[in-house]
Amino acid sequence: MAGKVIGIVSPKGGVGKTTVASSLGVLLAKEHEKPTILVDMNYHTPNVFHYLGLDRHPELTTNLNKMLKLSSPHLSTFCSHSSGLHVVPTSIDFHGEKNISTDRLRRNLNNLKQRYDYVILDSPPGIGKTVKQVIGVSDDVVVVTTPDTPSVISTVSAIRLAKALNTNHHVIINKATGHKYELRKGEVEKMLNASVIGEIPFEFNVMSSAFKGMPATYSSNGFKNHMGRISEHVTGEIYSEETFFERLTNLFRL
Ligand SMILES: Nc1ncnc2c1ncn2[C@@H]1O[C@H](COP(=O)(O)OP(=O)(O)OP(=O)(O)O)[C@@H](O)[C@H]1O
Numbered sequence: 001m002a003g004k005v006i007g008i009v010s011p012k013g014g015v016g017k018t019t020v021a022s023s024l025g026v027l028l029a030k031e032h033e034k035p036t037i038l039v040d041m042n043y044h045t046p047n048v049f050h051y052l053g054l055d056r057h058p059e060l061t062t063n064l065n066k067m068l069k070l071s072s073p074h075l076s077t078f079c080s081h082s083s084g085l086h087v088v089p090t091s092i093d094f095h096g097e098k099n100i101s102t103d104r105l106r107r108n109l110n111n112l113k114q115r116y117d118y119v120i121l122d123s124p125p126g127i128g129k130t131v132k133q134v135i136g137v138s139d140d141v142v143v144v145t146t147p148d149t150p151s152v153i154s155t156v157s158a159i160r161l162a163k164a165l166n167t168n169h170h171v172i173i174n175k176a177t178g179h180k181y182e183l184r185k186g187e188v189e190k191m192l193n194a195s196v197i198g199e200i201p202f203e204f205n206v207m208s209s210a211f212k213g214m215p216a217t218y219s220s221n222g223f224k225n226h227m228g229r230i231s232e233h234v235t236g237e238i239y240s241e242e243t244f245f246e247r248l249t250n251l252f253r254l
Protein backbone atom coordinates (compact mmCIF):
# COMPACT_ATOMS: atom_id res chain seq x y z
CA MET A 1 0.00 0.00 0.00
CA ALA A 2 1.28 3.49 -0.86
CA GLY A 3 2.33 5.77 1.96
CA LYS A 4 0.57 8.86 3.20
CA VAL A 5 1.69 12.46 2.64
CA ILE A 6 1.14 14.71 5.65
CA GLY A 7 1.52 18.46 5.13
CA ILE A 8 2.25 20.67 8.15
CA VAL A 9 1.10 24.19 7.34
CA SER A 10 0.14 27.53 8.87
CA PRO A 11 -0.31 30.94 7.26
CA LYS A 12 1.14 32.55 10.39
CA GLY A 13 4.91 32.29 10.84
CA GLY A 14 6.64 30.98 13.95
CA VAL A 15 3.68 29.04 15.39
CA GLY A 16 5.59 25.74 15.50
CA LYS A 17 5.28 23.99 12.10
CA THR A 18 8.88 22.81 11.99
CA THR A 19 8.82 21.80 15.66
CA VAL A 20 5.71 19.69 15.01
CA ALA A 21 6.91 18.32 11.65
CA SER A 22 10.32 17.21 12.95
CA SER A 23 8.92 15.74 16.19
CA LEU A 24 6.13 13.90 14.39
CA GLY A 25 8.68 12.49 11.96
CA VAL A 26 10.94 11.28 14.76
CA LEU A 27 7.98 9.78 16.63
CA LEU A 28 6.64 7.90 13.60
CA ALA A 29 10.11 6.55 12.79
CA LYS A 30 11.25 5.74 16.32
CA GLU A 31 8.14 4.90 18.35
CA HIS A 32 5.76 3.65 15.64
CA GLU A 33 8.74 2.12 13.75
CA LYS A 34 7.33 3.26 10.41
CA PRO A 35 9.51 4.11 7.43
CA THR A 36 9.15 7.90 7.44
CA ILE A 37 10.73 10.78 5.56
CA LEU A 38 10.55 14.49 6.29
CA VAL A 39 10.89 16.93 3.38
CA ASP A 40 11.74 20.59 4.05
CA MET A 41 9.56 22.54 1.59
CA ASN A 42 10.61 25.83 3.13
CA TYR A 43 13.13 26.58 0.36
CA HIS A 44 13.74 30.21 1.31
CA THR A 45 14.04 30.04 5.10
CA PRO A 46 14.71 26.34 5.82
CA ASN A 47 15.00 25.14 9.41
CA VAL A 48 14.53 21.37 9.48
CA PHE A 49 18.29 20.67 9.29
CA HIS A 50 18.84 22.77 12.40
CA TYR A 51 15.99 21.26 14.44
CA LEU A 52 17.40 17.79 13.78
CA GLY A 53 21.04 18.72 14.32
CA LEU A 54 21.97 18.01 10.69
CA ASP A 55 23.83 21.31 10.27
CA ARG A 56 27.04 19.61 9.29
CA HIS A 57 25.60 16.77 7.24
CA PRO A 58 27.64 16.50 4.03
CA GLU A 59 24.55 15.98 1.87
CA LEU A 60 22.69 18.97 3.22
CA THR A 61 22.91 21.10 0.10
CA THR A 62 22.34 18.31 -2.40
CA ASN A 63 19.37 16.47 -0.94
CA LEU A 64 16.57 18.58 -2.32
CA ASN A 65 18.12 18.40 -5.77
CA LYS A 66 18.30 14.66 -5.37
CA MET A 67 14.64 14.41 -4.48
CA LEU A 68 13.60 16.62 -7.38
CA LYS A 69 15.55 14.45 -9.79
CA LEU A 70 14.21 11.27 -8.31
CA SER A 71 12.78 9.13 -11.07
CA SER A 72 12.89 5.73 -9.44
CA PRO A 73 11.81 4.78 -5.94
CA HIS A 74 15.06 2.82 -5.56
CA LEU A 75 17.38 5.56 -6.67
CA SER A 76 18.83 7.24 -3.67
CA THR A 77 19.09 7.39 0.05
CA PHE A 78 18.71 10.63 1.91
CA CYS A 79 20.09 12.08 5.16
CA SER A 80 19.38 9.81 8.08
CA HIS A 81 18.62 11.00 11.59
CA SER A 82 19.66 8.79 14.52
CA SER A 83 15.94 8.12 15.23
CA GLY A 84 15.66 6.29 11.90
CA LEU A 85 13.85 9.23 10.27
CA HIS A 86 15.01 9.99 6.73
CA VAL A 87 15.23 13.65 5.84
CA VAL A 88 15.31 15.77 2.69
CA PRO A 89 16.63 18.96 4.26
CA THR A 90 17.06 22.24 2.45
CA SER A 91 20.01 24.45 3.19
CA ILE A 92 20.20 28.23 3.31
CA ASP A 93 22.92 27.71 0.69
CA PHE A 94 20.57 25.81 -1.62
CA HIS A 95 20.73 27.44 -5.04
CA GLY A 96 18.90 24.78 -6.99
CA GLU A 97 15.52 25.04 -8.60
CA LYS A 98 12.86 26.45 -6.30
CA ASN A 99 10.06 26.86 -8.80
CA ILE A 100 8.75 23.32 -8.99
CA SER A 101 5.56 22.42 -10.81
CA THR A 102 2.84 20.68 -8.81
CA ASP A 103 2.84 17.75 -11.27
CA ARG A 104 6.54 17.19 -10.82
CA LEU A 105 6.29 17.45 -7.06
CA ARG A 106 3.38 14.98 -7.04
CA ARG A 107 5.37 12.53 -9.24
CA ASN A 108 8.37 12.69 -6.89
CA LEU A 109 6.18 12.28 -3.84
CA ASN A 110 4.46 9.30 -5.43
CA ASN A 111 7.90 7.71 -5.75
CA LEU A 112 8.64 8.43 -2.09
CA LYS A 113 5.24 6.96 -1.16
CA GLN A 114 6.40 3.61 -2.59
CA ARG A 115 9.28 3.56 -0.11
CA TYR A 116 7.88 5.26 2.95
CA ASP A 117 4.71 4.80 5.00
CA TYR A 118 4.74 8.51 5.86
CA VAL A 119 6.09 11.49 3.91
CA ILE A 120 5.92 14.64 6.04
CA LEU A 121 6.13 18.04 4.36
CA ASP A 122 7.25 21.02 6.43
CA SER A 123 5.83 24.06 4.71
CA PRO A 124 6.82 27.73 4.72
CA PRO A 125 4.48 30.26 6.36
CA GLY A 126 1.95 32.25 4.33
CA ILE A 127 -0.46 31.04 1.70
CA GLY A 128 1.78 31.36 -1.37
CA LYS A 129 2.46 28.91 -4.18
CA THR A 130 4.43 26.34 -2.17
CA VAL A 131 1.84 26.25 0.62
CA LYS A 132 -0.94 25.75 -1.94
CA GLN A 133 1.10 22.93 -3.48
CA VAL A 134 1.65 21.31 -0.08
CA ILE A 135 -2.08 21.43 0.70
CA GLY A 136 -2.90 20.12 -2.79
CA VAL A 137 -0.48 17.15 -2.79
CA SER A 138 -1.04 16.06 0.84
CA ASP A 139 -3.39 13.27 1.87
CA ASP A 140 -3.73 14.89 5.28
CA VAL A 141 -3.01 18.46 6.30
CA VAL A 142 -2.21 19.46 9.87
CA VAL A 143 -2.76 23.19 10.36
CA VAL A 144 -0.84 24.62 13.31
CA THR A 145 -2.05 27.71 15.14
CA THR A 146 -1.35 29.44 18.42
CA PRO A 147 -4.42 30.16 20.57
CA ASP A 148 -4.61 33.90 19.82
CA THR A 149 -7.17 35.61 17.62
CA PRO A 150 -4.80 36.95 14.90
CA SER A 151 -3.23 33.53 14.41
CA VAL A 152 -6.60 31.72 14.29
CA ILE A 153 -8.04 34.31 11.89
CA SER A 154 -5.11 33.83 9.51
CA THR A 155 -5.56 30.06 9.79
CA VAL A 156 -8.99 30.37 8.15
CA SER A 157 -7.36 30.79 4.72
CA ALA A 158 -5.50 27.47 5.01
CA ILE A 159 -8.63 25.65 6.14
CA ARG A 160 -10.63 27.15 3.26
CA LEU A 161 -7.98 26.04 0.80
CA ALA A 162 -7.89 22.51 2.22
CA LYS A 163 -11.68 22.35 1.91
CA ALA A 164 -11.60 23.69 -1.66
CA LEU A 165 -8.94 21.13 -2.62
CA ASN A 166 -10.79 18.36 -0.82
CA THR A 167 -7.79 17.61 1.42
CA ASN A 168 -8.43 15.99 4.77
CA HIS A 169 -7.41 18.48 7.49
CA HIS A 170 -7.04 18.87 11.26
CA VAL A 171 -5.85 21.64 13.56
CA ILE A 172 -3.22 21.68 16.31
CA ILE A 173 -3.11 24.45 18.90
CA ASN A 174 0.50 25.04 19.93
CA LYS A 175 2.15 27.16 22.64
CA ALA A 176 -0.93 27.25 24.86
CA THR A 177 -0.30 28.88 28.24
CA GLY A 178 -3.83 28.73 29.64
CA HIS A 179 -3.95 32.54 29.95
CA LYS A 180 -7.46 33.98 30.16
CA TYR A 181 -7.01 35.93 26.91
CA GLU A 182 -6.29 32.77 24.95
CA LEU A 183 -8.92 31.09 22.81
CA ARG A 184 -10.09 27.66 24.02
CA LYS A 185 -10.29 24.53 21.91
CA GLY A 186 -14.08 24.83 21.39
CA GLU A 187 -13.78 28.46 20.28
CA VAL A 188 -11.01 27.61 17.80
CA GLU A 189 -13.07 24.73 16.40
CA LYS A 190 -16.06 27.01 15.99
CA MET A 191 -14.04 29.77 14.29
CA LEU A 192 -12.36 27.34 11.92
CA ASN A 193 -15.15 24.82 11.53
CA ALA A 194 -12.50 22.09 11.84
CA SER A 195 -11.48 19.62 14.53
CA VAL A 196 -8.60 20.31 16.91
CA ILE A 197 -6.59 17.08 17.38
CA GLY A 198 -4.06 18.41 19.88
CA GLU A 199 -3.35 21.23 22.31
CA ILE A 200 0.34 21.54 23.05
CA PRO A 201 1.43 23.75 25.96
CA PHE A 202 4.14 26.37 25.72
CA GLU A 203 7.26 24.85 27.29
CA PHE A 204 10.75 26.25 27.62
CA ASN A 205 12.12 22.71 27.16
CA VAL A 206 10.70 22.73 23.62
CA MET A 207 12.53 25.97 22.89
CA SER A 208 15.76 24.72 24.38
CA SER A 209 15.73 21.57 22.26
CA ALA A 210 15.51 23.72 19.10
CA PHE A 211 18.52 25.62 20.43
CA LYS A 212 20.40 22.32 20.91
CA GLY A 213 19.40 20.89 17.50
CA MET A 214 17.45 18.08 19.09
CA PRO A 215 13.84 16.96 18.45
CA ALA A 216 11.55 18.34 21.17
CA THR A 217 10.26 14.81 21.91
CA TYR A 218 13.72 14.09 23.41
CA SER A 219 13.68 16.92 25.93
CA SER A 220 10.06 17.04 27.06
CA ASN A 221 8.07 13.98 27.97
CA GLY A 222 4.88 16.06 28.11
CA PHE A 223 5.46 17.30 24.56
CA LYS A 224 6.24 13.75 23.44
CA ASN A 225 2.95 12.46 24.84
CA HIS A 226 1.03 15.28 23.14
CA MET A 227 2.71 14.42 19.86
CA GLY A 228 2.00 10.74 20.53
CA ARG A 229 -1.73 11.42 20.78
CA ILE A 230 -1.55 13.53 17.60
CA SER A 231 0.25 10.66 15.84
CA GLU A 232 -2.73 8.40 16.65
CA HIS A 233 -4.95 10.64 14.49
CA VAL A 234 -2.45 10.46 11.65
CA THR A 235 -1.69 6.72 11.78
CA GLY A 236 -4.95 5.36 13.19
CA GLU A 237 -2.73 3.32 15.54
CA ILE A 238 -2.47 3.40 19.32
CA TYR A 239 0.53 5.23 20.79
CA SER A 240 1.60 3.83 24.15
CA GLU A 241 3.04 6.39 26.49
CA GLU A 242 6.37 5.47 28.07
CA THR A 243 6.35 4.05 31.57
CA PHE A 244 8.51 5.68 34.22
CA PHE A 245 11.01 2.81 33.95
CA GLU A 246 11.25 3.10 30.14
CA ARG A 247 11.76 6.84 30.47
CA LEU A 248 14.60 6.28 32.91
CA THR A 249 16.26 3.70 30.65
CA ASN A 250 15.95 5.99 27.62
CA LEU A 251 17.49 8.87 29.57
CA PHE A 252 20.64 6.84 30.09
CA ARG A 253 20.68 5.78 26.44
CA LEU A 254 20.80 9.40 25.14
N1 LIG B 1 5.23 24.23 22.37
C1 LIG B 1 6.21 25.12 22.32
N2 LIG B 1 6.67 25.71 23.46
C2 LIG B 1 7.67 26.63 23.42
N3 LIG B 1 8.30 27.02 22.31
C3 LIG B 1 7.90 26.46 21.15
C4 LIG B 1 6.84 25.49 21.08
N4 LIG B 1 6.69 25.13 19.79
C5 LIG B 1 7.60 25.83 19.08
N5 LIG B 1 8.31 26.64 19.88
C6 LIG B 1 9.40 27.58 19.51
O1 LIG B 1 8.84 28.57 18.67
C7 LIG B 1 9.82 28.98 17.71
C8 LIG B 1 9.25 28.82 16.30
O2 LIG B 1 9.00 27.44 16.09
P1 LIG B 1 9.05 26.82 14.61
O3 LIG B 1 10.32 27.19 13.92
O4 LIG B 1 8.73 25.38 14.74
O5 LIG B 1 7.85 27.62 13.94
P2 LIG B 1 7.48 27.62 12.38
O6 LIG B 1 6.01 27.77 12.33
O7 LIG B 1 8.06 26.46 11.70
O8 LIG B 1 8.21 28.96 11.90
P3 LIG B 1 8.33 29.45 10.36
O9 LIG B 1 6.99 30.01 10.01
O10 LIG B 1 9.40 30.48 10.43
O11 LIG B 1 8.70 28.27 9.53
C9 LIG B 1 11.06 28.13 17.97
O12 LIG B 1 11.92 28.86 18.80
C10 LIG B 1 10.51 26.92 18.71
O13 LIG B 1 11.47 26.32 19.57
Ligand SMILES: [Mg+2]
Residues within 6 Å of the ligand: 017, 018, 019, 042, 047, 122, 123, 124
Ligand atom coordinates in the same frame (compact mmCIF):
# COMPACT_ATOMS: atom_id res chain seq x y z
MG1 LIG C 1 9.33 26.41 9.98
